[in-house]
Amino acid sequence: MRDAFAKTIHEIAQHDARVVLLSGDIGNRMFDAFKSEFPDRFYNCGVAEANMVTLSAGLASCGLLPVCYTIAPFITYRCMEQIRVDLCYQNLPVVLVGTGAGLSYANLGVTHHSLEDVGMLSTLPNMRIVAPCDRKELTTLLKHIYKTPQPTYLRIGKKGEPDLIEQQAVELGEPTVFSSGTDIALFGTGTIMAEVLLAGKQLQQAGRSVEIANIHTLKPLNQTYLQNLMHRCQRIIVVEEHGKTGGLCSAIADVFARSELKGSAPSFKFLSVENAFSFKFTGDQETLRKFHKIDASAIYNAAIET
């Protein structure tokens, strides 16, 4: 996904002279093509993320459209107040790109996990949060983001994620629907969709009618779509590679609590990471997804449990 980001932002920059790319001393070779074509529009800001974020806001206040790129925890947790005051309060069009969503960098340890990022940023007024599931969706959504500039957090994976999107329509603010169904609704967000889709296919093979969607635009959430599904499906499974607080599960629970459902309420299963640090052992993304029960088989089991 990182390479798709580098390629797409380069393309966007070729059509829009306002685009300036800032990096927190990572992804150096990835941006070689961008740097050689636009040497005065790429800045390695060093390992100084707080400065990078506020600096990007300064650029934006003068009419530029900056994008800041580094690993998810560093662009979010470390810079929370800069994001709040300089981007969101002043409502400046900066895109923050966090690579290594969720447990992408599982082996690197807790410092590199991003399981609270959506929860933190979703509290901020004016902030838009977008989590594409694969390269193709990332490419489309990034182009859409640049058509309507505002403070945006783009939460992406690292590299080697499977391609998931085939012919599905991808539109910012609209869930990407992989299949329509009336029995079970299976919602995920971002790169965990690989597991969600595997589980969904197994459920369909077992004869269930399953709605599968990537709720990639986490903020603002498409409430109309979610409320319709709450009417249509009796069981709703929500999966995220994020802690249980403040992410997609919290947001959907919130939509449900505020909705006026007619008829019987659906049953919910929320699959997310417990509010605890994974420090007892190390492992790769697959291992930690299994441990936290957000892998395909855990999703399948949650869907068929009574």
Add this chain to the structure above:
Amino acid sequence: MVPNNSVLLQLAAQIRYRIVELSHRNHITHLASSLSCVDILCALYFETLNLSLENINDPQRNRFILSKGHAVLALYAVLEKRGILSADLLNEIGTNNALLGEHPSMNGIAGVEWATGSLGHGLSAGLGMALAAKIQKQSYTVTVLLSDGECNEGSVWEAALFAPKHGLKNLTAIVDYNKWQATGRSQEVMSLEPLAEKWHAFGWNVCEVDGHDFSALTDALNQESPLPKAIIAHTVKGKGVSFMEDDNNWHYRVPKKDELEKARLELLGK
């Protein structure tokens, strides 16, 4: 026409009285922090920045960021004197339902470039503006006023590392070095000294001036440099009112009626 020093002295005294009077009337704190930077702001707004009501929203204007946002009274009183901010608005500062609060905020107020109040943001924001000028091939300058206490913030030094690397000669940082922060001497709270050497070591063109000397301030501000400039302006907290000078109680205290009268006599002589 550039005012001469005696005119500036008179303007600065009037601005100081306006600050003290507003602090008394509307119960606005950070009075001494505002008084220490009045002369710096006068040098900027009456000598070097070339900002007026006519060009305050011009994309080519010079930018000024009050990074030490708690000195908002000084900024607003200077903007008022410069004809950029209306007296009616300023009279209501800090009162219920007023547009102006006790830190610069984003309420569409002409002359406020950045919402500050949380320290350590302004220099990075100024860097962004200075870099934007370079990218867009514009000639405007960016000036950021910091407090000495603010130099405790790590983000200030992140910004300080970035600016020389990118040759941002259109950027000036001024430190209002009044030797105090909220709860004590800035040298005692943290080891701030040697402050000028720190900026120098980070690659800035540094000069130290008396922050109450208009000629020295103007010379430093006008000095051409191939590097970003850091002006360490030595100031007195509470400057201009004898019983407030160098007394840190006036970081949070507001003057009573009799104190306002004393200040008026000292500043306006009547």
